[in-house]
Structure formats: structure tokens, C-alpha cells
Amino acid sequence: xxxxxxxxxEIHKALAALFNQSVEQLQIQPTNKEFEGSHTLVxxxxxxxxxxxxxxxxxLVGEYLLxxxxxxxxxxxxxxFLNLVITDQVWVEVFRSIYSNPNxxxxxxxxxxxxxxxxxxxxNKPLHLGHLRNNFLGFSVAEIYKGNGYKVHxxxxxxxxxxxxxxxxxxxxxxxxxxxPLSSGVKGDHLVGKYYVEFDKVFKSQIKELxxxxxxxxxxxxxxxxxxxxxxxxxxxxxxxxxTIQLWKxxxxxxxEGFSSTxxxxxVDFEKLYYESETYLxxxxxxxxxxxxxxxxxxxxxxxxxxxxxxxxxxxxxxRSDGTSVYMTQDxxxxxxxxxxxxxxxxxxxxxxxxxxxxxxxLFLILAxxxxxxxxxxxxxxYGMVDLPTGKMKSREGTVVDADDLMAxxxxxxxxxxxxLGKIEDxxxxxxxxxxxxxxxxxxxxxxxxxxxxxxxxFDPAESIQLQGHTGPFIQYTHARIKAILRKADSLGxxxxxxxLQKVTSLELAEREALFLINSYTNKIQEAANEYSPxxxxxxxxxxxxxxxxxxxSIPIFNESDxxxxxxxxxxxxxxxxxxxxxxxxxxxxxxxxx
RNA sequence: GGGCCUGUAGCUUAAUUGAAUAAAGCAUCUGACUACGGAUCAGAAGAUUCAGGGUUUGAAUCCCUGCAGGCUCACCA
Numbered sequence: 001x002x003x004x005x006x007x008x009x010e011i012h013k014a015l016a017a018l019f020n021q022s023v024e025q026l027q028i029q030p031t032n033k034e035f036e037g038s039h040t041l042v043x044x045x046x047x048x049x050x051x052x053x054x055x056x057x058x059x060l061v062g063e064y065l066l067x068x069x070x071x072x073x074x075x076x077x078x079x080x081f082l083n084l085v086i087t088d089q090v091w092v093e094v095f096r097s098i099y100s101n102p103n104x105x106x107x108x109x110x111x112x113x114x115x116x117x118x119x120x121x122x123x124n125k126p127l128h129l130g131h132l133r134n135n136f137l138g139f140s141v142a143e144i145y146k147g148n149g150y151k152v153h154x155x156x157x158x159x160x161x162x163x164x165x166x167x168x169x170x171x172x173x174x175x176x177x178x179x180x181p182l183s184s185g186v187k188g189d190h191l192v193g194k195y196y197v198e199f200d201k202v203f204k205s206q207i208k209e210l211x212x213x214x215x216x217x218x219x220x221x222x223x224x225x226x227x228x229x230x231x232x233x234x235x236x237x238x239x240x241x242x243x244t245i246q247l248w249k250x251x252x253x254x255x256x257e258g259f260s261s262t263x264x265x266x267x268v269d270f271e272k273l274y275y276e277s278e279t280y281l282x283x284x285x286x287x288x289x290x291x292x293x294x295x296x297x298x299x300x301x302x303x304x305x306x307x308x309x310x311x312x313x314x315x316x317x318x319x320r321s322d323g324t325s326v327y328m329t330q331d332x333x334x335x336x337x338x339x340x341x342x343x344x345x346x347x348x349x350x351x352x353x354x355x356x357x358x359x360x361x362x363l364f365l366i367l368a369x370x371x372x373x374x375x376x377x378x379x380x381x382x383y384g385m386v387d388l389p390t391g392k393m394k395s396r397e398g399t400v401v402d403a404d405d406l407m408a409x410x411x412x413x414x415x416x417x418x419x420x421l422g423k424i425e426d427x428x429x430x431x432x433x434x435x436x437x438x439x440x441x442x443x444x445x446x447x448x449x450x451x452x453x454x455x456x457x458x459f460d461p462a463e464s465i466q467l468q469g470h471t472g473p474f475i476q477y478t479h480a481r482i483k484a485i486l487r488k489a490d491s492l493g494x495x496x497x498x499x500x501l502q503k504v505t506s507l508e509l510a511e512r513e514a515l516f517l518i519n520s521y522t523n524k525i526q527e528a529a530n531e532y533s534p535x536x537x538x539x540x541x542x543x544x545x546x547x548x549x550x551x552x553x554s555i556p557i558f559n560e561s562d563x564x565x566x567x568x569x570x571x572x573x574x575x576x577x578x579x580x581x582x583x584x585x586x587x588x589x590x591x592x593x594x595x
Numbered sequence: 596g597g598g599c600c601u602g603u604a605g606c607u608u609a610a611u612u613g614a615a616u617a618a619a620g621c622a623u624c625u626g627a628c629u630a631c632g633g634a635u636c637a638g639a640a641g642a643u644u645c646a647g648g649g650u651u652u653g654a655a656u657c658c659c660u661g662c663a664g665g666c667u668c669a670c671c672a
Contacts, residue, residue, distance in 0.1 A: 027614080029614080032615060032616090033618095034615085034616080035615085040614095040615090042614060042615095044614070044652070044653075047652090054652085078615065079614090079615065080614080080615090080652085080653090081614080081615060122672075159672070162671090162672065163671080163672085164671095164672070301670090303670060305670095312598085313598090313668090314668070316669095317669080317670050318670095319670085320670040321670060322670080324670085326669090326670070326671080326672085327671070327672045353666090354599085354600075354665090354666060354667090355665095355666055355667070356666095356667090356672090357599065357600085357666080357667070358598080358599080358666090358667055358668065359667090359672095361599095382600095384600085384601085384665085384666090385665080385666080387665095392665090417634075418634090421633095421634065423632070423634090439634090450608075450609095451607090451608065452608090452609090454600080454601090455600090455601070455608090456600085456601070456664095456665065456666090457607090457608090458606090458607065458608095460606085460607075463606085463607065463620095463621070466620090466621070467634055468620085468621085468634055468635090469619090469620045469621060469634095470607085470608075470609095470619065470620040470621080471620085471634085473634060474620095474634065474635090476634085477632085477634045477635080478634095478635085480632080480634095481631085481632050481634095481635085484631075484632055485631055485632090488631065489631095535608095535609090539608095539609065539619090542619085542620090543619090546619085549635060549636065550636070550637095552631080552632095552635080552636085553627090553635070553636040553637080554636080554637090556630070556631075557631050558630085558631050559630060559631075594632090595632095595634075
């Protein structure tokens with residue numbers, strides 16, 4: 001049975017019978033812990049149609065539900081709040097239907113299809129903490145949509161061309177001495193990143209030198225020899241110069257190799273990769289088409305602009321006067337290509353930091369101007385930056401937290417703490433390694449996902465490595481502990497038949513409260529999808545684990561003398577473990593059998 | 596300067612489609628394993644929800660003003 005629907009329908013019946021009225025939106029909320037009951041009907045809005053004061057209205061509705069509904073066992077009224085106590089028989093029935101449904105919480109597919117873009121790094125340096133938030137967020141949102149019955153395509157756009165990679169190439173050419181990942185033992189993305197840093201160092205010193213010679217700063221930036229080399233490489237690349245293309249391919253190849261091991265450890269994946277070098281030309285064509293049909297303006301110097309002043313924005317350049325494309329140009333091409341590749345998608349989500357909100361606002365308007373009706377199906381999943389206790393991450397000041405380093409640290413710390421607790425002495429090194437990976441990454445992912453995406457967040461390394469409290473490992477631990485109970489039940493030969501459950505006629509408070517949470521799982525995954533917010537799931541999983549732990553501490557399972565109750569508690573524990581696992585998987589977090 | 600976002604216990608966060616005495620974690624203090632896993636649980640203490648006005652039966656939530664912080668407004672990506 002579906003408790004929410006039944007309850008609503010009973011209340012509607014009550015309102016019709018009592019006041020001959022209907023109320024469109026019933027306000028039902030969880031009952032505060034200090035009062036008895038689980039569901040609370042807020043009666044202030046209903047008072048308007050009942051023509052009675054809220055308290056009186058609440059009493060009438062409560063009394064009607066008590067005598068007519070068969071769901072409500074008792075009620076109490078506090079001010080205008082009607083607190084409803086659902087009978088234990090109904091709770092048991094709700095549980096039975098969840099327990100017997102192996103697909104509980106999996107929403108039926110209605111042929112909806114969505115594309116989620118995330119990650120999308122530049123290829124000149126390794127991934128950092130900010131990318132971790134991006135990747136975990138995008139991956140999780142994709143999983144949440146899957147959980148809502150959507151067909152999901154995970155993609156990314158790789159910014160593989162442009163001045164940034166040319167900078168690394170220039171520095172490597174000057175100082176690299178043919179160093180490769182193989183020759184140096186350095187991971188490919190880190191090696192390329194090293195030369196990007198090298199470029200910046202040399203560039204700065206060259207500027208300084210020029211300035212002491214009396215060159216203006218702005219001119220010095222252009223005249224610096226290493227910058228001229230990088231710009232020269234960019235031009236040669238666009239002219240398809242063979243040597244330049246070769247070097248570009250080689251260095252990008254190193255980066256991809258490095259990224260792929262980073263992605264693997266993160267546990268994220270992609271169905272299809274788009275490369276800027278393959279989409280910017282389509283973007284260019286589209287922009288020129290826009291000029292022909294009057295959507296865009298070509299100025300005298302040859303540059304192409306879109307005028308968005310009627311939308312409250314500015315004019316934006318789409319092609320430079322020399323005909324080369326800008327960032328926006330390739331995003332136009334990429335979007336169009338994606339809707340050609342996947343013509344059935346209803347929605348496209350871009351997981352990109354909030355510093356690009358303006359960019360995406362403009363992009364979507366441009367796509368609409370080009371006549372693509374799907375333009376308003378594009379959504380920018382904007383998230384806040386990750387700050388450190390010392391302030392913003394700044395690559396120039398060397399305060400960037402590297403993704404590979406951070407994951408390694410988290411896993412090491414997890415292993416250290418696991419070994420200290422000494423619960424896994426019979427595990428092989430291999431098993432301990434897998435477990436540490438699960439716990440370390442679980443802690444990191446949960447830490448980054450529990451905060452509302454749109455908010456800026458603080459990453460405190462000391463706090464993130466905590467495995468107690470409001471953390472991923474806390475939830476993983478709860479799961480492992482339930483699994484221990486289930487193993488014991490198996491070893492005792494306790495078998496739960498569906499029919500056994502209905503013999504239970506009374507529940508403990510902690511059981512009712514956990515049941516309330518399990519019952520709200522489907523609502524939560526819908527809410528998480530509507531809001532594009534894994535934080536909804538993270539906090540749900542935490543609440544459920546916490547609630548179960550309270551149950552666990554206060555109520556005996558194997559010492560219960562009533563065999564039916566014992567079986568109920570085993571079954572109940574199993575459902576909690578399953579629900580925790582499903583929720584955590586939506587976050588990209590695995591849960592262990594033991595830890 | 597224009598636009599967008601944020602401001603909640605010492606710290607990190609919930610609650611933001613308006614609803615009851617604002618909910619957790621960390622840190623601090625006090626308790627709980629001869630019972631099913633103490634990475635747990637129970638309890639104490641901790642809040643003028645940035646400030647001031649307004650709307651409402653009811654405001655952390657909506658509106659206005661101010662303050663503080665962030666992002667953005669490139670022929671950069």
C-alpha cells in the first residue's frame with residue numbers, strides 16, 4: 001500500500017464530508033519529535049474553507065479520520081496542527097509491501113532521456129579538488145536520474161586545444177629534454193602540468209626583465225619570447241602544421257592516460273567523449289549561418305557578435321576579427337552535435353562551476369536564436385567553489401589540492417584507522433586494500449556531496465578525514481553492522497516468510513520512525529532529481545543510518561522472546577541495509593559487508 | 596558601477612515551495628559494552644538565523660534598505 005496516497009485520499013474524504021469542501025494542496029509534514037504521531041496536517045489553510053478556527057477544524061478532521069479511515073489510530077491537536085498516529089497494523093502492512101517488492105524505490109521508466117555533462121577539464125594540468133566536486137556531483141546526478149527511470153548519457157567535453165596546452169608544449173619544447181612519463185616515472189597529466197607551471201615561471205621572469213628594460217607591462221606580456229612561442233604554436237596548430245600537431249597529440253595522450261587512472265579511482269565513467277578540437281568547426285559554421293539569417297551581426301573588422309541587449313545582457317563576440325573561434329563558438333558546436341548524436345534526449349545538464357553562469361545564460365539564448373527548440377531544455381548545474389581554510393585555492397600560490405594526492409591520503413588514512421580498530425584481522429591484505437579504498441573514497445565523496453551544490457563550500461582536510469559523525473563511513477559502518485546481524489540470522493537458520501510479518505501487531509517508536517524514513521525514499525529520489533541535488537540523498541542516508549542506530553541501541557533483536565517480532569526486526573534490518581546501500585550507490589559510494 | 600549568489604551554536608552544515616520551542620555533526624563536559632560490531636548510543640552545554648524595517652494568523656524562508664563576503668560583466672577558457 002502507498003501510505004501517502006491513502007492518507008491524502010482519506011483527508012480529502014474527511015474534508016468533503018465535514019465541510020463539503022475540497023482543498024487542492026494539503027499541507028502534510030513530519031510530526032515534530034516532541035509530539036506523538038508521524039504525520040501532521042497543517043490546518044491553518046483549511047480553516048479558511050471550514051469557516052472554523054484552526055484548532056476546531058483540526059479536531060473535527062482528526063475525529064473523522066479516527067472513526068472512518070482505518071489508518072489513523074489516534075490523534076492530538078496542538079494549536080492548528082493535527083498530529084496523526086498511524087496504527088501499527090498499517091505500518092506493518094506498509095513494511096510488508098516494501099519488503100516483498102524487490103524493485104522498491106526504482107521508479108518506472110517513462111522513456112525520458114537525459115544527457116549529463118561533467119568533468120570537462122583542460123588538458124594542461126592534473127585534476128584538483130574543484131574537479132572532484134564536479135565529478136562526484138555530475139556522476140551522482142546522473143545516477144539519481146537513472147534511479148528516476150531516465151535513460152542517461154554521461155558525457156564530457158575535453159578542452160584539448162587552445163593557448164593553455166600550447167603553453168605546456170612550449171615549455172616542454174624548451175626545457176623538456178624529451179622527458180616522457182615513461183622516462184621520468186611521472187604520471188602523464190602531472191608531467192604536462194609541470195611544464196605548464198614551468199611556462200608560467202619563465203614567462204613571469206621574462207616579463208620582469210622586459211619591464212626593467214623599460215617596456216610597458218602590457219607589451220611585455222606580448223613580447224615575452226616564451227609567450228610568442230606558445231602563440232606561434234597555436235597558429236601553427238590551426239594551420240595543421242605536422243610537427244605541432246604531433247607534439248600536441250603526444251602531450252594530450254599523456255594527459256588522457258593520467259586522467260583515465262584518476263577517473264578509475266574516482267569511480268566515474270563516460271559514455272561518450274567530445275573534444276573541442278572536433279566541435280569548434282561546427283560551431284563556426286553555425287555562427288556564420290547565424291550571420292546569414294540575421295541572428296548575428298558582422299562588424300566591419302570581420303568579427304561576429306550577438307546582440308543580447310534586448311535580453312538584458314550585452315553584446316558578445318562569437319568569432320574574432322581574424323576569423324578564429326572563441327570559447328562560446330565551440331560550445332555552440334558541441335551542443336548541436338550532441339542533440340544530433342542523441343536526438344531523443346529531453347534535457348541536457350551542464351555540470352560547471354558558478355563562475356560560468358553568465359556564459360551559459362548567453363549560450364542558451366544563442367542556441368534559441370539559432371532556432372533550436374531544445375535550447376530551453378538545457379540546464380546549467382551550477383555549483384559553488386571549494387575553499388580551503390586558508391582561503392581560495394590558487395594555482396599561482398601553490399595552494400591547489402591535487403585530486404590524486406587527496407584520494408591517496410584519504411585511502412591511507414582509512415587504512416590506518418581500520419587497522420587501529422583491529423576488527424579485520426582475518427582479512428587478507430587485498431581485502432583490506434579494497435575496504436580502505438571504499439572507506440577513504442566514501443568519506444571524500446560524502447564530504448563533498450553532503451553540501452547543497454549551489455553553495456560554496458569549505459574543505460577542511462582535518463575534518464574531511466574524520467570517519468565519525470556526519471560522514472560516509474558512519475553510514476558504511478551502519479550497513480556493515482546490519483550485515484553482521486543478517487549473517488548471524490542466517491547462521492541461526494532464521495528464515496523470514498512474508499506471512500510472518502503480519503503477525504506483528506505492535507511496533508517500537510524507533511521502528512516506526514525508521515519506517516517513516518524508508519517509506520519516504522521514493523519521494524527523496526524525486527526531490528533530489530528535481531533539485532539536481534545529491535545532498536538530498538546524502539542527508540537522507542545519514543538520517544536513516546542514525547535512526548537505525550538508535551533502534552539498534554535500544555531494542556534487542558536476538559534476545560527478543562517473541563519469535564514474530566524477532567523475524568520482523570531481521571526483515572526490517574535487511575530493508576534498512578538495502579535502502580542505505582541504494583542511497584549510497586546514488587552518490588557513487590560503495591558500502592562494505594564488514595569494516 | 597551593473598547583474599547573480601551567499602550570510603544560521605566556537606567551527607562545518609540541515610531546515611529556504613511561509614508553520615509548532617530552528618535540527619545535526621565536530622570540538623567541550625558527563626554517562627553506557629559478561630547482550631546483536633563503541634567508526635555506536637544516551638545526556639549536558641552551546642542561536643538576537645548579519646542589521647533594521649515591512650507583508651502575514653504565522654518569517655531563517657517572501658518584500659525593501661543597509662552591511663559583509665563571493666562570482667561575473669574579455670576579440671581568455
